[in-house]
Amino acid sequence: MSTTENMLPFIPFTRPHFNQETIDAVAEVLRSGWVTSGPKLAEFEATLSEYFGGRPVRCFANGTATMKIALQVADIGPGDEVITTPISWVATSNVILGVGATPVFVDIDPITRNIDLDQVAAAITPKTRAIMPVYLAGLPVDMDRLYALAKQHKLRVIEDAAQAFGSQWQGQKIGSIGDLVSFSFQANKNLSTVEGGCLVLNNIDEAKLAEKFRLQGLTRQGIDGMDVDVLGGKDNLTDVNAVIGLHQLKQLPVFQTRRAALARQYFDVIRSELKSAGLDDLKLELPVENFTDSNWHMFQIVLPLDQLNAERAQVMTELKDMGIGTGVHYPIITGFTLYKKLGYKTESTPIAQRIGRSILTLPLFPGMADEDIGRIASALVGILKKHRKN
Missing domain, CATH: 3.40.640.10 (Type I PLP-dependent aspartate aminotransferase-like (Major domain))
Structure with missing residues (x-):
């Protein structure tokens, strides 16, 4: 482990x-x-x-x-x-x-x-x-x-x-x-x-x-x-x-309920941590807060890179060093070599270009403990505060 x-x-x-x-x-x-x-x-x-x-x-x-x-x-x-x-x-x-x-x-x-x-x-x-x-x-x-x-x-x-x-x-x-x-x-x-x-x-x-x-x-x-x-x-x-x-389908309602509960905690705890750290003006983008339509497959944030002295990779590395895994879902498809060779340009879709560069997936799965959310949010906000531009 x-x-x-x-x-x-x-x-x-x-x-x-x-x-x-x-x-x-x-x-x-x-x-x-x-x-x-x-x-x-x-x-x-x-x-x-x-x-x-x-x-x-x-x-x-x-x-x-x-x-x-x-x-x-x-x-x-x-x-x-x-x-x-x-x-x-x-x-x-x-x-x-x-x-x-x-x-x-x-x-x-x-x-x-x-x-x-x-x-x-x-x-x-x-x-x-x-x-x-x-x-x-x-x-x-x-x-x-x-x-x-x-x-x-x-x-x-x-x-x-x-x-x-x-x-x-x-x-x-x-x-x-x-x-x-x-x-x-x-x-x-x-x-x-x-x-x-x-x-x-x-x-x-x-x-x-x-x-x-x-x-x-x-x-x-x-x-x-x-x-x-x-x-x-x-x-x-x-x-x-x-x-x-067949057996996963039987457990799906329990899985879904737990995912939604964890997602709600993320919203509450991240906002609380940002306020406590004096980062109310940080433009950290959270997901759409919709508990009716979403299955909460992932909890994704978009990092405010223009307000940080760090790129996404640095944030991910520091979270990993603190025992927290993250993912990137997804880099922009048109940035891949195959698609560049086919003539696609990332700048043709500027919003996707920005989000593909700064989106970050935080841990979310039914087996997580409630206290995991607090640990993740605290670590994330601490890293953002550390790298916040003056």
Whole structure:
């Protein structure tokens, strides 16, 4: 176990939780002899479908595959444009490139840090086929405005809801409404299958097509026949992963309640620490304080770098030295070498450029203790005070 100098335990920015019941269920699957896609996957997909109000759901090996296959189901490919955000995990835009389409990056809203819907309309061209919003840290965009815009311009919507399992829009679960909705079940997500993801689809025909894409384009014909009529890959989820997901889904309400409680403490304690330190005028940006729609997948702040004599890396290093792990979610996609070579420029989206340089993810996971929030907030504010410009 990593420790600080005073022997306090290290707090990672996230940690998955698997109870003994889950571990026992995994062992049972392993003993069954059927460990790849089978009865537990079918049960998981059926349970997810029920969770999303009866919509068809298909699971995949990871959240990247879900987005790729969503694009394929929507028949998006070479010559098409997909509007998305530059503040996301790079998989969001990589899958667009992967099907031969072109990502069109629109700047973000400085408050929600999601794609700015006011700027989306101006980015639409005759080549635009879809909008791919990302629900950063689990906070959805304005779904009413998003779908009104899509309907007006006859566009598909592929929701990158990788971080938004359990989030809502006006009382409706993300995934229970909308077009194609992609979720990730990677290890740090609110519901984890270790690796995996699911895609919520509109009808059984789309679901059958998604099944083909996830397993080499295969269609079985009778007991000994098969055919391949589309180009698929190998993106199926195993029964081992699926049984973990089934047990995580049972625990989700408890996980969600705990995340929301920890987030509330963050707001209260950080503000109190700033006031006590005489830093009321410090422009530290906190998340949107919305406990109705967000699932509190992450608690992210934006550092006031123009008021500090330190860059983000210095703040992260000092927090680590004090036994506190942090993350960066995310650097701006257009700053990566691949995207620079393709002609993208970070200055084309100035708000995303600033936030990508200064956003910081603080620890947030159900297994945290209440006192961890005070320790983190105190350490953070102490570092900000130390590096505050005079």
